[in-house]
Amino acid sequence: MNRFLAIYLSSLLLLACSNSTQEYLEEGCASEALEGTTDTPEMDGMILVHAGTATLGSNDSKYRTSERPAMKVILDYDFYLGKHEVTCGEYSEIATKMSLKDFGNCDGDSLPLADITYYDAALFANAKGKLENRDTAYTYSKAAFDSEGHCTYLESFVFHPKAKAYRLPTEAEWVLAASQGWNPESKSWNADNSGFRTHDVCSIGKDTLGFCDLAGNVKEWVNDWAGSFRDTTVTNYLGAPDGGDLGERVLKGGYFSDRASELNIVARGDEYTVEASSHADRIGFRLAFGAIPNPVWLDASGNVKGSIVTPLSNVATLKSYTGTYNMRLAFRNDVSGNLAYIDYGEGNLSVTEIDDTLEVYHPDISPDGKLVAFCTKPEGVSGKSSLYVRDLNAEGTNLKKLDVESAAIPRWRVLRNSDTVIVYVTDAGNNKDEAAFKNSSTWQVKFAGGKFGTPEKLFDGAFHGGISEDNMLAVTGARLLRARIADSASTLTGKAANTIWYDTAQACNASLAQDGSKRTLFLDFGGKPGRTFAGENYATHERILIADSNGKLQQTIKAPAGFTFDHSEWASDGETSNIVATITNTDGAHTKIVLASPSDSSTIELAEGDELWHPCLWVERKVKGPAGSEDSSQTTETPEAGIDFELDPDSAGIYYTVGGSEDAEKFRYKMQLLWQYRDSATVVILGSSRTFHSVIPELIRKPHFALNMANDHNTLIGSFFLFKNYVLPHFSNLKCIVVEAGMDRLKYLDSFWDSEAWTYPGWVYDQSHDYWKDGIPQKMLKATEQSLGKSKTMKETILQTRGYKSQKNRGWGDSIPSVNGDSSWHVNDPTPFNENLELLKEIARLTADKGIRVIILEPPQSPSFRNTGAYGKNGILRSEAPALLESIQNISQDYPHVVFMDENKMGEHDYTDDMAYDRDHLGSLGAEKISRRLDSLIQTLDIDFSSKE
Template sequence: MKNFIRHPFCYRVLCFISLILGVSCNEENPVFAVPTNPSVVNEIDGFVFVKAGGNSTFLGTDVNGARTSETPRMKVHFTYNFYISKNEVTRGEYNALRNGAGAECHEACDDQSPVTNVSYFDAVLYANAKSKAYNLDTVYTYTKATFNPKGGCDDLDGLVFREDVNGFRLPTEAEWVYAASHGWNPEAGWHSENSGFVAHDVATSPANTLGIYDMAGNVLEWVNDWLTYFRQEPVTNFVGGADGGGLGERVVKGGSYRNDPSLINIYSRGDIYTVVSSAKADYIGFRLALGAIPNATMLDERGSVKESVVNSLAETNDVKHLTGTYESKLVFRNDVTGNLAFIEYGTGFNSVTEIKDSLQVYHPDVSPDGKRVAFCTGIEGGVRPSSVYVRNLDATGSGLVKLDVENAVIPRWRILENGDTAIVYVSSAADNSDDASFAAMSTWQVPFNNGQFGIPKKIFDGAFHGGVSADKQLAVTGSKLLRAKMATISSVVFNGVDSIWYGGEQACNVSLANDGSNRTLFLDFGGATGAQFVGQSYNTHERLLVMNNRGELVQSVAAPAGYTFDHTEWAIGGSNLAVATLANVNGVHQKIVLVDFSDGSVKTLVEGDELWHPCLWHSRNRFDSVNLDTDSAGVYYHPSASYGAIDLRVKMERFWEYRDELTAVALGSSRTMFALYDKDVKSQRILNMAFSSGQVTGMEYLFENYVLNHVKNLKVVVLEMSPAMLWTDRYDTWSEVIYNRVPGYKYDESHGFWVDGLPDHFLDAVKASPRPKTAMLFDYDLEDFLMPSRNWGEAVCVRDSNVLTLDSPLLKRNLKTFEDMVQKARARGITVIVTVLPQNPGYAKTGTFGIYGPRRSYAMEIINEIGKLDVIMFDENKFGEHDYTSEMAYNTDHLSALGAKQYTHRLDSLLATLEN
């Protein structure tokens, strides 16, 4: 089994030894500034030396009812030791290095309180700052930081964790669990039963047997890892997911002051809602670790070991600005594994997906619609047998089909005059310098429709694998000569004349542009012709060269210093862009770059160990218009946004697509989102627009600005009433949803929410904007929003009900907002159904209404008052006296799919009575 190796083995060994001896791998500062004697480190810097090498721990659990992301129980071995801070980072420590950037203080906090309300990015920047303070290399690198008005970090573009660097960092989940397992005792920490629902100064509860404080309770803690699924087999030096998967989810550990001690588990990995890097809460803080991790093991989103990790460095918006569309995909060969890998930039979070099977994959080419990829098992310049395959561009590479011919190399898609798709390939891509040998090769075309190959037909003699032009006037090839065929093609047969371009000098990696310009892109070997054109000499592959359709040099782009180009290809989709790999001085293909010939810029897309044969596809449908800014129009999601924006991204697309058909809309929080399966409602055409963290301000915003303005056939609105909503400030959740780098809502707002009609292509822009596909923390997909059956569990409260008083100005303001929605709906003749969603019946035996409060007596008073409005009450909670069984629950306040079936049926029956 291969482990992720980003640097030479000897360098890794040196870094590991340096951790033990206290020597940094920073060439400028070879002496480690932190004392190496564990007792001295503990005394001066508050770090504990953890002797993990040779030992192991367990992550996850096999307990029934645990989240899928927390199973199965996985054994993790350590071959190294590390340091971990004995305290959670305090507000005073944080302020000393980051001046309080982004960290908001609760009422009882002081310099010894754990710093909270900081994002993962804030924690990373603090770790880097501490490394610099001790004259160490920084563990985290990034290309750009984005800060909010309060100084907090919302995003770090191109963030890379360098696990082999000896500096300060967040602990891995495995390190955290190993340290926490030495005397795990949630009862002794600060929890909901003794904390007063506020964080306490660090080290005011008992330490564990390693002398570490507050690992169980006080505040949840960021750890370093991307969230990924576990595996049955043991792993060594585990550092989490290779990337953030389809959503960019992170791991938090330890429970907090608002959790019941019985529910603070060492295996828990998340919060109530999906945790992404930009998330912040007054109960989430962090602690630091110190030291390099040798031979780290990462897992992919499916829990398989990543033999070679590829880091995505380009943000979706960066690629969009170059290609003109969010619908872009990068496909390439990971030469370490031999597998095909790809990135879908349209998901917002640019995770690298690798299709694993036994086939060797070379020269991938994406189909015109972006849904399939063709590839071959041979390589340019090779002589061994090769086959051509096509498969779907998805995580499993489904729909694999093979072209049944003796030999086929370097496939390229094309669209025929009748609109069908076909693939052009060659019988051999071997050395073409000998005329007779080249003439013995041939170029073929085969139809491909409905997932199947048709009958191949020979186009002409000679292997022109660099491409055949759309206008059928030019075909090119390289390796070793740059050959061209220029002629008119009758329907199938190419009756052209062969020519040798570039003065007969050596050329390779030839690619014909697909934008109608018939330009040829290629690399040379520092030949005289290229040097004369450029005006200076250069070495092999140091220049990208471009010829026009007559074989005349017209442009050149230099490789970045210290690198040479390889594997050059024009981007697919008709643009002035090309992709290439960059090889370092040792010939390692470390990067894939995007070259913009309009200005000669070179932008890194990904980096790794050996990345070959990139192909960049982007949609030809660019919705540029003087009336539509596609950087903002319909963009309802960004990776730095909170979890509620993820759900709303899907809901907003459905809203715009079905607005003319809708007769009913439901608004609320995740309780409604999971309880109402709108596709099963028969009596009305209803859209469930509820979303995670939904509250009254968000409901009103959507209702007033979207629903009332655009749902012209609206008859019914379903409004959730969860009393705890009424004590939730808009800035706690809603502002994070719509204003945290999500431009679509502000764009709509600045255009009056389109009350006079949508501009052309607006819906197209919405559909093309970034959209995540799935979340690992929760067991629902972003299509149906249905949860599996678990149980109600414990009737816990994570909020102090005593502080939710009836004289709260926030309560009065939210009640007024809710009443205004009802009045506006009734003024238009719209029926209002107020629904109370079922929660754990165990709350009937407590003094609280639900997980967030308030007191049951207050909730009863509020619901009774709302019932006096001109509304229809649909109370399925009945203060716990309901008939939703435990198997109908996902957790203490959300229904499973089985519960959603019952809830939806009952609401549908109620809606049907309104029609009658």
């Protein structure tokens, strides 16, 4: 058996069957062996799908970029797939027996269970397996739930493809099964026959293989992260290694509101980014069963990965140890030999690997977190080593090599004169031989402006464990724990005494703390000094030992059960002084990276893989300047204005937490904009995705300064909430409000602030202080800036554009666009429209005597809605629409400062096909057009720019 395959199987068994946390015990294994159950000729309610070839994606340009090009996937194994989507009755039965949340959102036991997150589906799969005494495919340490009981996050979540267990099907498995009997025109519940609701499973018949509802009824979760396709052939494909920047999952099959002509095997998403926490009445799932042999993943660069690294603890958990969200973990993936890293600065964790031919050992992240130094030889191995520095990004740009004969085990330092240097040794081999050790030496070299300076020799001996901040102590461990104790802190090159600590017993992996304590951590070989201190015998590397500045043992930390430590280092968090290390299983594989806390000897798992070496955890921390003063950042800041109020760091500005929705993430960035520009913005734009993706603040010309606070899925009620509680009280120079009507969306009487917002502490904190209407605290902006986000790309986009996100110009779509739901909703119940109309009037009333102009914007939709009986995507009978539009326009009769800007004009507008993204959203060209028109209107309004009283 391949070594790494054996190691991986062993690590899966350990992870699936032994963990100290209660949550793992609750999620524990149903069988002792990974192979689990014996084969059965038939699985109840499932159909055996034989090995074959599936084609994912398409070369047709009409499909999204994420659905192109076509990629062939060979599945060389058989698997079982559910005949139909999991029903309400099936779920309820198992939920009762296994203590799952019974959502109770079905009108019949035979209806497909819908409004389900990916994590809900994974929990159900595990529960079904445990009930049947089978193995489980998913492990995790903690679960987070929203107010409705949906599971929105599973911490330390790992999918084990080689487990013979119930699970979600892979996208390739789903396509292989669906493609053999695809017939949505006659075998699906769709917009043409469903009445815009779900129907009992199998009630419209089965396909040629016996499957029901693979097309239509509800969309179905599959197991994969939504990676990119390549024009290639892959065997046993499982998607992307992780969620990347967006954290996107895959949905397949279409649902009851899609036209039959729109249902296809290629589509793999929804109108918005699909995350594991997403749920809607159109999303359900079906189960697969069986192990996946020799699985592979395809990374963002198109490289096939037979081994992946999975982040485990989320950033919020890690923050409880380090006190900040801003962290980076770098390490060597020993399977590939590449440098890999996790950036915890955003909540959506993914592993980035820098592909290179260079060997990478002992990576060390620079004090500002932007660079990484590494060498080409590991500790304990003699010989020439090269030292490099590169940017810590996906491309590993600006690679620089130190031009010396040999340099190993780099460590960054900031000197008292503020110079940033790298300390290295000429040889990192075994230091037991005195003569050989003295022939090696320790050096430092300045690194600034992307260049190395001139190397400077510090002293003889390879002291690669670090140098204390006061220059009095240097240590090393590569068989012996050696220390260099200086007689003066004035110079590194002064007189010093070299000594051997730990009673000359074997030691390695020495690391000197940079918190002023001069503590040295190291590993040993179960030697007598350690056994005596611990009061028990222990195995090699089973304990981390910590000695004081004189080499006297102070503390020991025991490895998790079944593991031993290796590659231990102090994290670069000078205040909390945590330890990062790998842990090895009984086969000697370095399967996990952990963080150990000396304060309570606890450990948390950071990452899992086949072979993870030499971790370095960089943590943003206070640094001392030349005069010894402390500053919490690398730059000089302008003090924030506001009332003197002590903010709660666990609540203030935290508008998003791990597992939160994409809408919450965007509002988190929008709130940063709000606190940043509350005194400078003169125009604030409110609305849904139609406005978020169409109004460009930068095109609103001076003397105005615009801010786009619209968001996906936002409703008029949500816009009113923001306006009343944040915009009107806090924007001191507000001159104009642009609020989207979106007439067909006025059927919605809910918003983000009905329930979801109150699961995030920032909104609750603001509400408990009446939204700071008596004064905004100092540091509110800073608190929001430092709070958790998720997608670095989304963050940069929103902050750089003042709240606008562009979309591609894909066209309006079909000549007869589909309509969501019943178009006669206003006729059946006019209450929602009337209540939203009153909100528009209330905005007009609240601004009437404040010198603030109001523009009610009606964004354009596909002109092809003229070919339907509906006004727009969400209905309203076209025969009813003119009178309803007039009722909005008539607001200006009572409030002359209000202008109705109708850019839809019942479809008779001039936004051409090349300006649209889809049936009800503009692309970037359309956004430019509507923004310039809006600007022209704003510039013509009679606005008083004199100071407010």
